[in-house]
Amino acid sequence: MDARQLRFFLAIIDYGGFSRAADQLLIAQPSLSQAIAGLERELGVPLFHRVGRGVVPSDAAERLIGPARQVLRDLAAAQSAIDAVKGVTTGSVEISSMPSPAVEPLTTIMTAFVRRHPDITLSVASAFEPDEVLHAVRTGEVEIGLLGAPTPVKAADLRVVPIEDQELVLITGAEGSLDDADLISRDDLNGHGLIVAPKGSLMRALVDDVLSSGVRAKVVAEVAHRTAILPLVLAGVADAVLPAGWSSLARGAGARVVRIQPPSYLHIAMVTRSTRLTPAAAAFLAVAEKYAQDRAG
Secondary structure (H helix, E strand, O other): OOHHHHHHHHHHHHHOOHHHHHHHHOOOHHHHHHHHHHHHHHHOOOOEEEEOOEEEEOHHHHHHHHHHHHHHHHHHHHHHHHHHHOOOOOEEEEEEEOHHHHHOOHHHHHHHHHHHOOOEEEEEEEOOOHHHHHHHHHOOOOOEEEEEEOOOOOOOOEEEEEEEEEEEEEEEOOOOOOOOOOEEEHHHHOOOEEEEOOOOOHHHHHHHHHHOOOOOOEEEEEOOOHHHHHHHHHOOOOEEEEEHHHHHHHHHHOOEEEEEEOOOEEEEEEEEEOOOOOHHHHHHHHHHHHHHHHHHO
16 A cells, blocks of 8 residues: 555545546546555455446445545655755645634634745635534544534544634624614514524524524525625625624625624634644644634733
8 A cells, every 4th residue: 555546545535436536636547447456455345336337435445534644644744844854845734614714713814824834735625514624624634624613612532722702793784774883682683684594504503592582583585605695785685693703804895793782602613633733734723823812812
């Protein structure tokens, strides 16, 4: 078993088949098939079941995914260590983030990181639930996860770095119906039109918490894509309850941000596996920890 075989194996997993993997790897499909056949002979188990024109990972393949990703990361870390001795600072950081934390604090953390490490590439994948982020980190799909939850994040098998708690705020159009108030009570939302995320989502659960005290707000629209919410607010469709990380973006676009009392919070944390991080990922985590320390005061 060698790094080339593992890289080919993970490409088939990530791209969903031999043909797409071969295209991404820029090799001929027969060469890819031969490499995987050699790996299967060496391991003594099949890695893929051929179903029609596609393939399905075997149980053995599912167990190999995490260790294979870790092996390739360890090799990348070794190369980065040698590059550092030679004065070269390169590498990549793979991150999984939920939508609202991706607005903030990820934007500020990435900005600070890129200024310090301009030659390191950042790759951010999207996830919509905390469990998706935790799974991506646990399986080695990414090194770093950024997630938000209605309660402080806990994961006994992972390293958890609390980043900040974001208060939920009301985002309203410049010509809203709140008489330019900067602070409202939950009762002030009675009869108010809101744009919300679909039921079952974390953001919907947080909004439901705001409304759980008997407030009767009208759900005007359910929108799965968070990026569509602010444009709808600006168009005057309705208002939205979002984490305070959206505040700067909302104000910059011409919306108003109104605090809600009593407050609810989105608890944001960064998670990594307990194993050694690549130098690039360790540097990114250090920037995030500095951000958290600065925010804590």
